[in-house]
Amino acid sequence: MTTWWDARDADRPLAFTGNPLVRPVTEAHEAEWVQRQLDDPAGRYLAMRRLEALVSGEEPRLAWRDARILGSLSEGAFPVFLGTAEGIPHFAVAVDELEPDEVGAGSAFVDARTLAAQLPAPEVGILGQARALVDWHARHRFCAQCGAPTEHIEGGARRRCVRCDARHYPRVDPSVIMLVEHEGRLLLARRATAPGNRRSCLAGFLEPGESIEEAVTREVFEEAGVTVRDVRYVTSQPWPFPSQLMIGCRSTAVSDEVHVDGTEIASAEWFDRAEVRAAVEGRSAVLDIPGSIAIAYHLIRGWAYEQG
Numbered sequence: 270m271t272t273w274w275d276a277r278d279a280d281r282p283l284a285f286t287g288n289p290l291v292r293p294v295t296e297a298h299e300a301e302w303v304q305r306q307l308d309d310p311a312g313r314y315l316a317m318r319r320l321e322a323l324v325s326g327e328e329p330r331l332a333w334r335d336a337r338i339l340g341s342l343s344e345g346a347f348p349v350f351l352g353t354a355e356g357i358p359h360f361a362v363a364v365d366e367l368e369p370d371e372v373g374a375g376s377a378f379v380d381a382r383t384l385a386a387q388l389p390a391p392e393v394g395i396l397g398q399a400r401a402l403v404d405w406h407a408r409h410r411f412c413a414q415c416g417a418p419t420e421h422i423e424g425g426a427r428r429r430c431v432r433c434d435a436r437h438y439p440r441v442d443p444s445v446i447m448l449v450e451h452e453g454r455l456l457l458a459r460r461a462t463a464p465g466n467r468r469s470c471l472a473g474f475l476e477p478g479e480s481i482e483e484a485v486t487r488e489v490f491e492e493a494g495v496t497v498r499d500v501r502y503v504t505s506q507p508w509p510f511p512s513q514l515m516i517g518c519r520s521t522a523v524s525d526e527v528h529v530d531g532t533e534i535a536s537a538e539w540f541d542r543a544e545v546r547a548a549v550e551g552r553s554a555v556l557d558i559p560g561s562i563a564i565a566y567h568l569i570r571g572w573a574y575e576q577g
């Protein structure tokens with residue numbers, strides 16, 4: 270028997286996972302320790318302009334710079350501590366006014382979706398953390414409780430309100446994305462805005478007061494009119510656009526009757542394993558699935574090659 274786990278693409282980890290940087294559990298929250306990291310002349314800084322990361326080389330790599338780049342910080346920006354690698358501190362910085370030629374020939378600012386398919390996996394993991402944190406700080410300058418300005422503390426692990434002292438924590442927004450199967454076939458949906466034959470798994474945000482299982486059941490019924498049971502967790506992926514956690518599940522439909530909502534989802538159809546394998550292998554004329562940076566690709570691929 271080949272399970273989903275056996276059939277997964279083991280050579281290609283989920284994009285934005287596998288960040289190799291280490292955050293010391295206690296010290297990273299101590300101001301003096303964080304200051305020592307900032308004072309370390311070996312410190313490495315990742316510049317981000319409008320959330321695009323600075324990379325260099327024909328086969329792009331993150332273009333880490335030294336502390337001189339701090340002279341080009343955008344207004345209100347500061348070095349966000351990411352973690353250490355072999356004792357060397359790593360930071361992300363917003364440098365919104367910086368032009369690539371100011372930081373070296375052969376460098377460019379590139380968006381994270383593009384880079385997720387180009388960088389080595391550990392660098393994609395760092396990029397996801399950096400993008401999510403830099404974006405969160407830029408959008409949380411005021412206290413949600415009293416409206417006063419907030420300031421960053423603990424190297425950017427938190428923000429604190431200067432008036433009411435409330436602590437604000439970086440957001441993670443959980444979403445569910447699920448395989449829906451029925452007697453050897455898989456339900457794949459085409460979003461109203463999707464190009465050509467592109468189909469994918471159903472997905473949606475969790476609502477307050479909902480479990481993962483309840484969110485899966487609700488979303489599948491809302492979008493496709495299908496009732497599912499036996500919801501199981503499979504795997505998950507951070508998705509820093511801006512701060513989602515994609516929770517990958519599978520579920521079993523009680524029947525193959527489908528009624529799409531007609532607005533968000535244009536159509537949803539059942540595909541057998543041969544059809545899905547053809548799509549994974551890029552040789553289907555009727556079915557096109559998302560690329561390998563998306564968890565949907567991995568869920569669909571694992572399903573296609575598992576065997577009972």
Ligand SMILES: [Zn+2]
Binds near residue numbers: 430
């Ligand atoms: Zn406040």
